[in-house]
Amino acid sequence: MTVLVTGATGLLGRRVVQRLLDTGQEVRVMVHRPGRENLLATPPADVCYGDVSDPNALTEACRDISEVIHLVAVIRGGRRQFDAINRQGTANVVAAAKAAGSVRRFVHVSAVGAANTPHLQYLHSKWQGEQAVVAGGLPYVIIRPSLIFGPGDEFTTAVAALVRLTPVTPVIGSGSNRLQPIHVDDVARCVAAAAGGNIRGSLTLAIGGPERLSYNRIVSIVAREMGRKRLRVNVPIWAVRPGIAALDLLTPRPPINRAMLQLITLRNVAEPDSVARVFGFQPRPLAGNIGHINDITFGEALRANLGLAPRR
């Protein structure tokens, strides 16, 4: 039987597809922008194209599928995009999976902090997506990762771009909130295992890396891995809000947008041992596993901070 992966060309999707292929699974990938399947290390033969707002495309995508892994979401955007893609798009995929009649399990990747909190637009839309999965009538596994890091991520890359450019690295807020960064390959391993049936029944599970690190500590780790000793300056949110609103309006890809600013000072942690307990392995720590940040050039760091980095 075949596993459908939506969002297959994204940061996580590429690793999930590779993991499934490496373990001998038949995979169908759903690609949003045609041609992006070339980003996959091993492009599978079974490729379909479509948008999660297109029910016909989703019906085709789900035909003869045994498991669905749904990874599509946007964090860049505003309330309208969050509602159309993270909430309604998820509901559309669930409906198509159920109608297909062959789907045995629905694996949905949500996010730590997903909750019925309408003022936190992204997390609220992720919670609404979860509700669609729970109500969808299929056995499900909802995985809520903390921040994901690895080559091509937005998170360590943005911190590294700041460290590269600035003699004193600005940190928004007190920087004391704890995060539990988890490597993208470790998240992919959990997602593929969930699709492979290692969890009985339906489950919602938050996952994170082995350490709960403050934002300040993460900046120090990134700087150290870049061979720099960095001073930090903590900047209050109110002081950066107008600048971020302007970057959000004026540049194609701001390093942080208004929705992300809502999240940056939140605690974002899972149970310390959930990956080991449920999936039977230890995720890797941040320190020692972010060599990719040293590839960022001065020009790339400048473009990233000016909101001019190319779309991934």
Ligand SMILES: NC(=O)c1ccc[n+]([C@@H]2O[C@H](COP(=O)([O-])OP(=O)(O)OC[C@H]3O[C@@H](n4cnc5c(N)ncnc54)[C@H](OP(=O)(O)O)[C@@H]3O)[C@@H](O)[C@H]2O)c1
């Ligand atoms: N990255 C993190 O730190 C993090 C943390 C916690 C949870 N998550 C969750 O993990 C999942 C994967 O995240 P990611 O970081 O891999 O995201 P990503 O790199 O932004 O990838 C998103 C994928 O969704 C596709 N997509 C976007 N809009 C679409 C649409 N309207 N119809 C169909 N496909 C569409 C994109 O294709 P195109 O590029 O062609 O548009 C891309 O393949 C998401 O559910 C996210 O909320 C991520």
